[in-house]
Amino acid sequence: MQLETIYQSRYQSIAVEKSLQLGHQEWYQDTVDMSDDEYRKDLGQLVRKLERQKIPQKWLINLSGFHYIMSPEMQEWHSLNVFQKIFVGQEFYFAVLSNGDFVNDLAVSQTFDETGNLILTTKYFKEETPAYAWLLDFA
Numbered sequence: 001m002q003l004e005t006i007y008q009s010r011y012q013s014i015a016v017e018k019s020l021q022l023g024h025q026e027w028y029q030d031t032v033d034m035s036d037d038e039y040r041k042d043l044g045q046l047v048r049k050l051e052r053q054k055i056p057q058k059w060l061i062n063l064s065g066f067h068y069i070m071s072p073e074m075q076e077w078h079s080l081n082v083f084q085k086i087f088v089g090q091e092f093y094f095a096v097l098s099n100g101d102f103v104n105d106l107a108v109s110q111t112f113d114e115t116g117n118l119i120l121t122t123k124y125f126k127e128e129t130p131a132y133a134w135l136l137d138f139a
Contacts, residue, residue, distance in 0.1 A: 007049050011042050011068075014049075016056055022135060023056035027066035034068040043082050050086045058135040060128070061096045069104055075111040083118055091119040093138050095131035098124055 003024060007014040011031050015024045034042075070078065094112070098105050105124075112122045125131035 006053065007046050009042050009045070011038070012046075014046065018056075020136070021056045021058055023059040024062070025059060026062040027064075029065045029067065031065065032067040036071070036074055039068060039070075039074060040077065040081075043078065047082055047085050055086055055092075057090060058093045058138055059095070060131055060135060061094055062128070063097055063099045063104070063108060066099055066104065066108075067101070070107040070111055072110070075107065078111050083120070087118055087120060091121065093135055094120060094122040095135050096122060096124050097128060097131055098126060100126075 002019070003015040003017050005013060005015045010028070011034055012025060012027045015026075016022070017024070096108065096112075109124070112120065123131075123134055125134070
């Protein structure tokens with residue numbers, strides 16, 4: 001598997017495996033100190049980067065290091081300013097690796113539920129191998 005990193009910050013990295021149409025997002029431990037403003041800034045930079053590229057249809061989202069708790073207001077912001085800007089026009093698949101924190105997992109789940117009319121198929125996993133296998137089942 002040949003991953004190309006297309007975005008890197010203090011809080012996360014995004015890499016793409018072009019031959020498989022697969023994106024990888026990994027969140028880092030530094031999110032424990034992330035403010036709402038830093039979240040908006042970091043995701044805003046990511047969206048600007050992704051808007052200029054072909055977006056993979058399948059995504060492995062690793063939340064093992066994600067400790068930022070999104071308020072309902074930030075969940076709505078995420079839907080309007082991330083999902084509604086870059087995940088449009090086709091169906092997308094997200095395999096989400098949970099970090100095991102109930103409150104964090106709930107906030108992330110609610111964020112994926114706030115996608116409006118987008119076609120996003122999301123499944124949650126505890127381990128990477130079955131998550132990756134699930135994504136590869138989609139042509």
